[in-house]
Amino acid sequence: MTERLYLADSYLLEFTARVVERRPGAVVLDRTAFYATSGGQPHDMGTLGGARVTGVEAEGDAVVHAVDGEVPGGEVRGAVDAARRRDHREQHHGQHLLSRAFIETCGAETVSFHLGDARCTIDLALRDLSGAEAARAEDLANLVVRENRPVETTWHSAAEARTLGLRKLPDGLDRVRVVTVKDFDRCACGGTHPSRTGDVGQIRVLGWEKSKGHVRVTFVCGGRALLDARSRAEALSAAGAALGAGAMQAAAAAARAAEDLKAARRELGEFRERAAAAEAGDLVARTPAVSGRRVVRASFPGRDVPALLALARPLCGARDAVFVLTGQGALVAGRGEDVPLDLAAPFREAAAAAGVRGGGRGQLFQAAGGTDPAALEAAADALARKLAP
Secondary structure (H helix, E strand, O other), rough: OOEEEHEEEEEEEEEEEEEEEEEEEEEEEEEEEOOOOOOOOOOOOEEEEEEEEEEEEEOOOOOEEEEOOOOOEEEEEEEEHHHHHHHHHHHHHHHHHHHHHHHHHOOOEEEEEEEOOOEEEEEEEOOOHHHHHHHHHHHHHHHHHOOOEEEEEEEEEEEOOOOOOOOOOOOOOOOOEEEEEOOOEEEEEEOOOOOEEEHHHHHEEEEEEEEEOOOEEEEEHHHHHHHHHHHHHHHHHHHHHHHOOOOOHHHHHHHHHHHHHHHHHHHHHHHHHHHHHHHHHHHOOOOEEEEOEEEEEEEEEOOOOOHHHHHHHHHHHHOOOEEEEOOOEEEEEEEEOOOOOOOOHHHHHHHEEEEEEEEEEEOOOEEEEOOOOOHHHHHHHHHHHHHHH
16 A cells, blocks of 8 residues: 555655565555546656656555656655646646636536646536636636635545535545635545645636537646746737737737738739639630631649639630640640530540549539649640540
C-alpha cells in the first residue's frame, strides 16, 4: 500500500520514501507526493533520487512511478514539478467552481472532465448553451474566486458521505474524500486542490460546442487564463495595427475591411467577366468559319479549370463555334447553341487519352488532373479535328 501524501497536502512538493517494489522502468514507494492519473487529472512529474518521473498510475492500493533512470535503494528523495502541480491544481479546482456555477445558473450537471496540456473541457448535461448562460456561469465562478473562500478536504464513511448532499458519490468506497468550498460546493474528489479559491486566479470560458448529446465547454484557469488573455490582447493589437486602428477599434475596422473586400471582389468579378467576354470575342473573330462552323483551339498553360471555364462560358454564346481549350493539366470543350454536336463521347475519349478526369453535359465539358502536357495537347488537337465539319 502506498500512502498518498497529496491527499492531505496538495502544496507538498518534496518528500522522502522507501522503495518497496521494483519493476522494469518503474518503482512502487511506501508513500508518495506524486499524483496518480485519475478523474480527468493527469499525473505529476518530477524526480525520484535523480531519476526522472515520467508517469504515475494507481494499481489498487499501490502507486506505480514510471521512471527514466535508476532509482537507488533504501530511502529515496522525491521532488514534484512545482509548475505542473500548480497548473493542475488551478485547472482542477477551477473546474469544480465552474461545474457548480453551471448547476446554479443553468441546472446543468457535469458528466465528464478532461484536463489537457493547453485547455480543459467539461461536458454538461445540456442540449444547448447560450452566450448569456455561459457568461453567467463564468461570472459566478470568478466571483467565488475573488471572494477567496476557504477550501476544506475531509474524510467520511460512505454512509456519512451520502448525507452530505454531494454532487456525485463514487461507488465502492469505504472512505470518501470530500472537497468543500464554503457555502458554495461540496464534491467527492481525490484530486489536488488549493486551500482557498483565490489560488485559482481566474476562470475563462473559451467556447463550447455540441458533443454526443451534451455541451462541451472549453476553459482555462490561473496561469493559463493569463497567457490566453495576453495572447488574445497581442493578436487584437496586431490586427488593429494591420488595419490602421487601435486594438479596441480592430473589430469595427475589420468589419469595414470585410465590406470593402466584398465590394472589391464583386468589382473584380465583373471585370473578369468583361475581360473573358472580350477575349472570347477576339478568339472567335480570329477563327475563320469553315462550312458554317468555327473551331476555336487555344492553349493557356498557366490557367486552371476555373480560369478556363471563365473563358468558356462566353464562348458558348458564339452560336456557330465549337472550342477546345487546354490549361494547367486541364481540358475544357464546348459548343454554341447552333452547332448540332453531342460532345459527350468524343470528350470522354479525349480525356482518357490526356489522362484527365471530369465530365459535363449539353454545351460544356471539363476535366483536370493531367500530368503529361504533351499528351494533353495531342488529345486536345485530336478532339478539335473531330469537331471540325
